[in-house]
Amino acid sequence: MHVKKGDKVVVIAGSDKGKTGKILTSFPKDNRVVVENVNMLTKHQKQTNQMQQAGIVHREGPVNISNVMLYCDKCKSGVRTEKKIENGKKVRACKKCGHVFE
Template sequence: MHVKKGDTVRVLAGRDKGKEGQIIQAMPKENRVIVEKVNLVKRHQRPTPDIPEGGIITKEAPIHVSNVMLICKSCKKPTRIAHKFLYNGKKVRACKHCGATLD
């Protein structure tokens, strides 16, 4: 996957197109991510010991990783990912616009 937990992304498709947020959880096996305050859904929650009042709760639902684009920290633009090798042989993600490393 081209994004990781903690990355800031912009949504490219769907009803939340154009919204930005941080990735809360990445699910590589399903190719999905959960983005903070994006794709909010309402669920009926039965009272439990953790949530004694129950009721209707709002939470984030996963979206496909192809519908998000990483935002570069240095140039503040949505960017595609390039891979660079450092002098010690370590592979890092880099911005296609400015060339800054993202890891």
């Protein structure tokens, strides 16, 4: 996967195109990620012992990994990445400006 948990990404396709957010969870086997405030789903929650209040709950749904790009704060846009070796460690860097993400 070209992105991981905690990365800031921008959505490049779908109904939420252009939105940015942080990756909350990732599912590598399904090629999907959950991004905050993107692909909001509405769930009608029933009252349970753990959750005393019933009602409508809004939460994020998974988005395909191909629909997100890593967001570079320096370029102010979604960018492709390259792998570089710095100080003996492999790191991700912006293809446009060379900004290191790690």
